[in-house]
Amino acid sequence: MKRIIIAGGGTGGHIFPAIAIANALKQQAPDTEILFIGAQGKMEMEKVPQAGYAIQGLDIAGFNRSSLIKNISLPYKLVKSFYQVRKIVNAFQPDAAVGVGGYSSFPVLRYAQSKGIPTFIHESNSFAGKSNILLGKNATEIFVASAGMEKFFPADKLLVTGNPVRKAIIQSAMARDEAIRFFGLDPNKTTVLVVGGSLGARSINEVVASHVTDLLSLDLQMIWQTGKNGADGYKERGKPFPNIWVDAFITEMDKAYAAADLVVSRAGAMSVAELCVAGKPVIFVPYPHAAEDHQTVNAKYLVNKEAAMLVKDEEVRVKLFSTIVQLAKDKQKQHELHERISQLAVTNADEVIATEILKHLK
Known part of the structure; x- marks a missing residue:
């Protein structure tokens, strides 16, 4: 032993x-x-x-x-x-x-x-x-x-x-519609997954919070992991809307990935690895204060292979929501990103x- x-x-x-x-x-x-x-x-x-x-x-x-x-x-x-x-x-x-x-x-x-x-x-x-x-x-x-x-x-x-990468994500066989129903959402709507990491990403969360009313008119829905910091306020903001599932933490990330048509995420090494395995179209917003700006390096590795999109943290207020809407409405772009990011998976x-x-x- x-x-x-x-x-x-x-x-x-x-x-x-x-x-x-x-x-x-x-x-x-x-x-x-x-x-x-x-x-x-x-x-x-x-x-x-x-x-x-x-x-x-x-x-x-x-x-x-x-x-x-x-x-x-x-x-x-x-x-x-x-x-x-x-x-x-x-x-x-x-x-x-x-x-x-x-x-x-x-x-x-x-x-x-x-x-x-x-x-x-x-x-x-x-x-x-x-x-x-x-x-x-x-x-x-x-x-x-x-x-x-x-x-x-x-x-x-x-x-x-x-x-x-967690085995639950590697071995996930859950159908998209079943996963969306797990979060109480509508399988007929395009689903955006927003994850800022376990502690949260204030810049991303603030943009989402300011656009929650726009999602309904755009016929979009969202699974929103706020992270720990400021979670109570963000949950209060999102919960009145039937097209938004919101909480500080998602325990079953395999279901969240299965439900998502596209993802907004920080570019920590593990997030990148999981998204490659899940094969999801992703908009990365690298955390700008990471040591040696390594999250930007992580994201650019995929962007240079045309396997992901990137919005800089300092441009989040101006560019993030419009980029989300643009990708949500472009099924061909989603398919291309899915194909390319899936080729980078390590299981x-x-x-x-x-x-x-x-x-x-x-």
């Missing part, structure tokens, strides 16, 4: 790939014992137990750029988290530690490396995070989404795997990663 720690989280973009890797490990080696380590108060503390795995939380936080005074306790939390990690790791005695990004992955993998425990990194983005770059020097193997990552990591440790990243981890532990 092998024991494996999976560390990281903070957003769905880290949590869901981590769960996909855990599921693949269990499928290939059913007696593997898996323990997640996350950050207290973050969404992994809810989502991981829902997926059937144990998780321990660290008292750790990232640097707060919007409120410097909130960073006063940061050194204390960092030191405390290393003591917590030492206690957890020594008690669990893992054979390996896997980092998927997020606050909690750094102290866990750093301590594991100091103990000589094999460590593995999954870097989902085209620009590696600073923590992963530091950890990569002593990692056993590094799994990346795309080629060209030698500028961040030792070339001999890299394996291009793509990004793990077995979780299995490849699990095989590589277990191979090193034999």
Whole structure:
């Protein structure tokens, strides 16, 4: 029996790939014992137990750029988290530690490396995070989404795997009409799915909120995931309209993708991977403050292949809604985007990663 720690989280973009890797490990080696380590108060503390795995939380936080005074306790939390990690790791005695990004992955993998425990990194983005770059020097193997990552990591440790996508999305066989009825909407109307990520995307949400009355006259309907931030206000705005389903979070994203005729989304690495697998026409609105502007890089990779559309965040107020309407009314464009984005899908990243981890532990 092998024991494996999976560390990281903070957003769905880290949590869901981590769960996909855990599921693949269990499928290939059913007696593997898996323990997640996350950050207290973050969404992994809810989502991981829902997926059937144990998780321990660290008292750790990232640097707060919007409120410097909130960073006063940061050194204390960092030191405390290393003591917590030492206690957890020594008690669990893992054979390996896997980092998927997020606050909690750094102290866990750093301590594991100091103990000589094999460590593995999954870097989902085209620009590696600073923590992963530091950890990569002593990692056993590094799994990346795309080629060209030698500028961040030792070339001999890299394996291009793509990004793990939830099995529910890969294996989804739900018909469009059935999925639309699941959200209480009309199968005869063109359906727009708007997702700004688990925390929300204010620029996208504000445009949607200002145009909810226009959707009815245009004979369009919307599945609107607002994200956590500001959710109550957006839900109040959308709920009076029969052609809008609105909530902070969509638990069953496979149904949302099945229902959608087109999608508006941020361009985080996992969103891009899921949309390729789902094969959906998409308008990307990259988050402009992502490190090294990597969301724009992610989106442009698809745009350059004529597999997606892009509206810059600073142009959202002027261009987004008209672009949505234009694509919603153009069935030929939808078909072309569907064909091209589907060719970029990777469906077995979780299995490849699990095989590589277990191979090193034999």
